[in-house]
Amino acid sequence: MSVNVADIRRSYVKDKLDLDKLNADPFVQFEAWLKDAIAAELPDPTAMCVASVDADGQPSQRLVLLKDVSSNGFVFYTNLGSRKAQELAGNPKVCLHFPWHPLERQVIVYGIAERVPTSQVLHYFTSRPKESQLAAWASEQSRPVSTRLALMQKFAEIKHKFEHGEIPVPSFWGGFLVKPHKIEFWQGGEHRLHDRFMYSKQADGHWSIERLCP
Numbered sequence: 754m755s756v757n758v759a760d761i762r763r764s765y766v767k768d769k770l771d772l773d774k775l776n777a778d779p780f781v782q783f784e785a786w787l788k789d790a791i792a793a794e795l796p797d798p799t800a801m802c803v804a805s806v807d808a809d810g811q812p813s814q815r816l817v818l819l820k821d822v823s824s825n826g827f828v829f830y831t832n833l834g835s836r837k838a839q840e841l842a843g844n845p846k847v848c849l850h851f852p853w854h855p856l857e858r859q860v861i862v863y864g865i866a867e868r869v870p871t872s873q874v875l876h877y878f879t880s881r882p883k884e885s886q887l888a889a890w891a892s893e894q895s896r897p898v899s900t901r902l903a904l905m906q907k908f909a910e911i912k913h914k915f916e917h918g919e920i921p922v923p924s925f926w927g928g929f930l931v932k933p934h935k936i937e938f939w940q941g942g943e944h945r946l947h948d949r950f951m952y953s954k955q956a957d958g959h960w961s962i963e964r965l966c967p
Contacts, residue, residue, distance in 0.1 A: 786853070797816075799818050800851075803837060803849055806840060827930070828928055830926070834925050846864075849861070859939040864935075866930065869928040874927050892907075
């Protein structure tokens with residue numbers, strides 16, 4: 754390789770993270786950091802990497818946008834025929850990763866994915882821009898397509914089909930709620946001595962917090 758990647762590094766000096774800075778509720782802590790990412794005008798502050806595992810134990814990852822977060826968990830939407838949806842149907846264990854690199858922060862979520870109710874899917878789908886609704890119909894996500902032209906032709910056909918009136922929610926489109934049992938907050942530190950704190954959900958519903966070595 755012509756690029757010496759081993760020598761690419763930088764120092765992490767923007768902030769520190771101590772236990773007394775953390776909220777006892779990981780969702781309150783997450784919302785505070787998400788607001789920081791939005792205020793810093795990071796590109797795609799709601800983008801998260803979703804990791805799933807297939808029947809052979811092969812992990813796969815992709816970036817999707819977080820569309821809701823509450824004390825119940827983290828929500829995203831997808832084509833139910835996609836690779837991630839099929840893998841989550843077979844193994845609902847999932848990991849989310851929010852890479853807020855410019856702030857030298859990361860959040861990692863470990864949890865179980867479950868389908869969101871149809872009413873919630875309908876509410877979100879109808880809030881999307883019309884072009885996004887049409888794209889959901891036009892794309893057989895994760896399946897082979899011969900050319901981009903073929904994809905755009907399918908989009909044009911769908912656009913013509915739903916030229917008048919509301920666009921219905923495709924039966925093959927839905928969402929997942931990731932219910933976490935562990936959430937890690939990572940803040941970059943000097944000399945690679947990063948600050949890491951893991952929230953773990955207890956049997957009584959409360960969260961414990963422990964510091965991890967970097």
